[in-house]
Amino acid sequence: MARLLIAASGTGGHIFPALAVAETLPHWDIHWLGTRERLDERLVPKRYPLHRVALGGLQGGWRERLLRLIQLLVAVRTVLRLLHRQRITVVFTTGGYIAAPAILAARLAGLPVLLHESNVVAGRVTRLLGGCCNGVALGWSSTRLGRPPAHVRYTGTPVRSDFYRLAPLPEWVPRGSGPLLVVMGGSQGARGLNQMVRQQVRPWLEAGCRVVHLCGRNDPEMGRLRNSAYVERQFTGEMAGLLQHGDLAVSRAGAGSISELAASRCPAVLVPYPHASDQHQESNAVEVAALGAAVIVHENPDGQALGRAVRRLLGPRLQTASPAVDPLVAMATAMGRLARSNAGADVAKALETLGEWNLKREGHRIHRK
Numbered sequence: 538m539a540r541l542l543i544a545a546s547g548t549g550g551h552i553f554p555a556l557a558v559a560e561t562l563p564h565w566d567i568h569w570l571g572t573r574e575r576l577d578e579r580l581v582p583k584r585y586p587l588h589r590v591a592l593g594g595l596q597g598g599w600r601e602r603l604l605r606l607i608q609l610l611v612a613v614r615t616v617l618r619l620l621h622r623q624r625i626t627v628v629f630t631t632g633g634y635i636a637a638p639a640i641l642a643a644r645l646a647g648l649p650v651l652l653h654e655s656n657v658v659a660g661r662v663t664r665l666l667g668g669c670c671n672g673v674a675l676g677w678s679s680t681r682l683g684r685p686p687a688h689v690r691y692t693g694t695p696v697r698s699d700f701y702r703l704a705p706l707p708e709w710v711p712r713g714s715g716p717l718l719v720v721m722g723g724s725q726g727a728r729g730l731n732q733m734v735r736q737q738v739r740p741w742l743e744a745g746c747r748v749v750h751l752c753g754r755n756d757p758e759m760g761r762l763r764n765s766a767y768v769e770r771q772f773t774g775e776m777a778g779l780l781q782h783g784d785l786a787v788s789r790a791g792a793g794s795i796s797e798l799a800a801s802r803c804p805a806v807l808v809p810y811p812h813a814s815d816q817h818q819e820s821n822a823v824e825v826a827a828l829g830a831a832v833i834v835h836e837n838p839d840g841q842a843l844g845r846a847v848r849r850l851l852g853p854r855l856q857t858a859s860p861a862v863d864p865l866v867a868m869a870t871a872m873g874r875l876a877r878s879n880a881g882a883d884v885a886k887a888l889e890t891l892g893e894w895n896l897k898r899e900g901h902r903i904h905r906k
Contacts, residue, residue, distance in 0.1 A: 539565050539892040544630035544639035546571040550793035551631045557695035561885040590615050592634050616642035627892045636662045649891040655694040655792035657820040674884050676792050692884050693877025700800035701878050704778035711766045715745035716784035716854040723789045730808050733840030742766050744855050790822035799875035804868035805831040806846050830872035
């Protein structure tokens, strides 16, 4: 049996695509590498054994960077022991800081590594260590790698299978005939986006719109607005049903969120996180907007541009008479063209190929002895 170590931690943009790949490998023995007090601690242990390392980015002064470097070296040693103890066959990572010790340990152990890069602008670890991997799978065909490995393939970003099955509207969503607007700031929430929405949400509600606002944890304003057509939640596990029935989403422009919007054919107003590394969310949003699947609004305190965009897009569906032109119809079609329903299976196939190659190599090595 092939044994896989998945290194994915931090945000849903890293974890959910990895879970989508894992669910296509039901007969594999899968272990997970993560960190403490992140989303992986809530999502992974119910499915797979979770092994944790202490790790962070290399920001800050020289003392902080030295500490992070020491953490990285300790993490590499920890992962090396894990690879040998669990007799891992293949390593798969979706990038981020957790990818660094996984890739380095795998190379030291002589194990094949597959990395998935979901953003238009490749992340720092992908740019630094992508060339050390046996292969890199890309979420966007336009992504460029600084030092690409021998095998680069465009797969799209894997999305969990429930997004490609018809899901019911969650029972807690406000009922009614008005259009449904879904606000999502990503798995960590987004205070800037939440502030913009709360500045503008009352006119949307007064016009007849229903709003579901996923505001993340630790939002100090949660619960202050009371309206039967407005529901706030920190997080939901029923995202597929919510987006499939949504008329429009207001969302950050992380690759994972965009992939789920595409699978659900849900048009969007994208508000890129302004402090994302290398402005990668801005680049993601530009790609989607160029296809006509979304419009871009930049973060600002009063949210007036967001208010105008939502009113323009939802306006025809708030009219009592049938509109002559509904922009959301064409946007939904364009969003659907972004979907790659086979992405998870394509990544899994690449892992199976690497696993077979490694097992054959090990067999030849034992035979020679």
